[in-house]
Amino acid sequence: MSRRDRTAGEVLVRRLFAEHGAALLAYATRLSAGDRVRAELIVRETLVRAWSASASLSGDRGAVRAHLFPIVRDVAAEQGVPQPQAGPMEMLTAVGTLPPEQREVLNQLYFQGRDVKEAAASLGLPAETVKSRSYEALRRLREALPAAEPTGVT
Numbered sequence: 574m575s576r577r578d579r580t581a582g583e584v585l586v587r588r589l590f591a592e593h594g595a596a597l598l599a600y601a602t603r604l605s606a607g608d609r610v611r612a613e614l615i616v617r618e619t620l621v622r623a624w625s626a627s628a629s630l631s632g633d634r635g636a637v638r639a640h641l642f643p644i645v646r647d648v649a650a651e652q653g654v655p656q657p658q659a660g661p662m663e664m665l666t667a668v669g670t671l672p673p674e675q676r677e678v679l680n681q682l683y684f685q686g687r688d689v690k691e692a693a694a695s696l697g698l699p700a701e702t703v704k705s706r707s708y709e710a711l712r713r714l715r716e717a718l719p720a721a722e723p724t725g726v727t
Contacts, residue, residue, distance in 0.1 A: 600642060
C-alpha cells in the first residue's frame with residue numbers, strides 16, 4: 574500500500590468517525606450492554622472494515638450510515654456480544670406504537686442520517702425538542718422490545 578493510499582484511508586476513517594462515530598458508538602454501547610471499552614473496539618473494527626470496502630461508502634449520509642450499522646452488529650456478534658431478540662416485524666410493530674412526532678424524529682435521525690441540528694431544521698422544531706422526542710421514543714422502544722438474552726451461557 575502506498576503512502577498516498579494510506580493517507581487517503583486515514584482521511585476516510587476520520588471522516589466516517591466525525592460523521593457517524595457518535596451514533597455508531599451509541600449503538601455498539603447498547604449492543605454491548607453498556608461496556609464502553611468493548612463498544613469502542615467494535616466501532617474501531619467497524620471503521621477498519623468500512624475502509625477496506627470503501628467503494629460502498631459513496632452516497633448520501635443516510636446510505637453510508639445504513640451500510641455501517643450492520644457492520645457494527647456483525648462485529649459485535651463475532652466478539653460474542655449477544656444480539657437483541659427482536660426481529661424486523663417486532664421492531665416495526667414497536668415503532669408503530671410510537672406517537673407520530675416521535676416516529677418522524679427517529680426517521681430523520683436514524684433513517685435519513687441527519688444530526689439533531691439538521692433534523693430540527695427539517696422538522697421546524699427546536700433542537701431540544703428533537704432531542705427529547707428521540708430520547709422518549711428510544712426509551713419506549715427499549716420497553717416494548719424483548720431484551721437480549723445471553724446465548725451459550727451455562
